[in-house]
Amino acid sequence: MPRLRIRVTGWPRRALVLTDTPAPDCPDCAGDGGIEHDYGDYETGEYAGTEWEPCHCWNENRRMVLLPLPRRPRWLRRHGNGRDPWGSDDYSNEPPF
Structure with a gap:
């Protein structure tokens, strides 16, 4: 029986899925959804990375789009530098009059 939740995804377009x-009570993965396996280099024995094996209690590809979220207006997308589009980030030590 699936345990469903609502999430926001950003690829390929923002949407609620x-x-x-x-x-949560899976004896194999303890609710993590998978098991990590560390492996080392055959010749040196040094750590080489981690593999992640999905658990049988979860299907990570099972999802359904509920609602596509609207895109940002074009005039807000132009100001992608993290600054306020109305210019309130510009500070001045000049008096207002």
Whole structure:
């Protein structure tokens, strides 16, 4: 039986999606949704990375788009430098009169 939740996704477009979650009482993954396996280099024995194996209690590809979210207006997208589009980030030590 799936355990559903609502999430916001940003790819390929922002949307609200209904997605499956791992079983919190799963004896194999303890609710994480997968098991991590560390592995090392064969010759040196040094740490080389981690592999992640999904658990059988969860299907990470099971999702359904509920509602596409609107895009930002074009005039807000132009100011992608993190500044306020109305210019209130510009400070001055001049008096207002």
